[in-house]
Amino acid sequence: MGLCQRSRRNRETLVLAGPAIFTSLCQYSLGAFTQTFAGHVGTLELAAFSIENSVIAGLSLGVMLGMGSAVETLCGQAFGAGQHDMLGVYLQRSWIILLATGLLLMFLYIFALPFLLVIGQTESISRAAGAEQDHGHGLDFRCRIGLARTLQLAAYAETRLGMAGGAAVLDASWWFIVILQLIYIFSGTCGKAWPGFTSKAFANLWGFVRLSLASAVMMCLETWYFMALVLFAGYLKDAEVAVAALSVCTNILGWTNTIAIGFNAAISVRVSNELGASHPRTAKFSVVVMVISAFLIGLVVSILLLVFQDQYPSLFCESDAVKQVVYELTPLLAFSIVVNSIQPALSGVAIGAGWQALIAYVNIVCYYVFGVPLGLILGYPLNMGVKGIWYGMVAGTVLQTLILFWIVYRTDWNKEASIAAKRIKYWRGSRGC
Structure with a gap:
């Protein structure tokens, strides 16, 4: 494939990233705006929503996103x-697997309160968090788009239902997304890509489950990592302030991650497409373009955050104590934004190429053998508090990013195209259909 054609393909990749970023931004806004409104209700409410959103919903998100x-x-x-x-x-096939998984995860929401108490969260935060229920993710993970800020604002400002109102509207918003997406798929706009319901979906389900489990492990280890950051903050002395401040930082990190997740989706699609079409050099060049683009955007966002370091905490909370902790965490937050802009793009390469099992092992070592223990040592024995926990865990992310860089750099893309061809043939064959 010539240079001009590769350049055109990579422009298409960047164009593909735009809608993916917008979709990710809209999806994230559902929980993020609700969390922001909770911060103006009170410190306890902010901490409770953060625990529910990070621990309960975070556990579910990791499993569902991975299985899909x-x-x-x-x-x-x-x-x-x-x-x-x-x-x-x-x-x-993915719908069948996700629906079964969702039914199992339902019990995590039903028994949220005793679960949070068992893992050591304070009773006040656990009871407030356990009152929230958010069941609407299900089918959405394989068909996405949404916007619900106006409804959430009404739930807090007009009905005065507080946390319950926000949770109810958040739940309804997710279901609204699912219904619209199903209408879009069933309307015939997908052409040959939607052949209608078929018994082929039930063929070799166990093989599909095994492949999904490898993906689930990779995604869960990533999603749960920063969930653990909020969880550990809940064990500190002034837990409400620590969790509330950290929730503000993770909220902002989540907003910036919507851009990185868009790049993740775009590079996943581009790499898988190009490998499936036997264009290994184009796949490699797409990776370079996407990683550089993600890094530059993350750098710009970090600079803006440092410039407005004094002003932005007031947008998320009323407590002066929480604002002060957020101010102290901002330089670390800015660095994390840069690192977390690159890492999802590299993870997208792994999904596109089918490396989920390999990346799962990398995540285990970097996150849970290195990052978490280091964070706990800095945070507790060395008395660095929430900042120490975050230092250790961001060190794990840096290590993981460097290893992913090395894996991508050493990849034989011609070999990957050959592997993709064999994979397509297998799943297209009688065992796959």
Whole structure:
């Protein structure tokens, strides 16, 4: 493939990232705006919502997103190979797996209060967090778009239902997204990619589950990592202030991550498409373009955050104590934004190429063998508090990012294209259909 054609393809990748970023931004806004409004209700409410959103919903998010990400690899590579009819079959298999997984995860929400108490959270935070229920993620993980800020504002400012009102509207917003997406898929606008419901979706489900489990492990280890940051803050002496301040920082980090997640989705699609189409050099060049773009955007956001370091905490909370802790954490937050802008793009390469199992091992070592223990040592025995916990855990993210860089740099993309061809043939064959 010539240089001009590769350049055109990579412009298409950046264009593809735009809608993905917008979608991610809208999705994240559902929980983020609710959390922001909770911060203006009170410190306890902010801490409780942060625990619910990070621990309860975070656990569910990691599992559901991971169990659904296998379809990204298969659909992307099948599309690149021109096998459009298989996209609908893979989607239906993913729905079956996600619905079963969602039914199991439902019990985590039902028993949220005793679960939080068992893992050592304070009773006041646990009771407030346990009162929130957010069940609407289910089918959405494989078909996305949404916007609900006005409804959430009404729940807090007009009905005066407080946390319960925000949680109820958040739940309704997710279901609204799911219904619209199903209408879009069933309307026939997807062409050959949606062949209608078929019994092929039930064929070789166990093989699909195994592939999904590898993806789930990779995604869960990433999603739960920063969930653990909020969880550990709940064990500090002044837990409400620590969790509330950290929730403000993770809220901002989440907003910036919506851009990185958009790049993650775009590079996943591009790499899987190009490998499926046997264009390894274009896949490699796409990775370079996407990682550089993600880094530059993360750098600009970090600089803006440091410039407005004194002003932005007031947007998220009323407590002066919380604002002071947020101010002290801002330089670390800015550094984390840069690192977390690069890491999702590299993870997207892993999903597109089908490296989920390998990256799961990398995540275990970097996050849970290195990052978490270091954070706990700095935070507790060395009395650095929430800042020490974050120092250790961001060190784990840096190590993981460096290893991903090395893996991508050493990749034989011709070999990966050959592996993709074999994967497509296997899942297209009788065992896959």
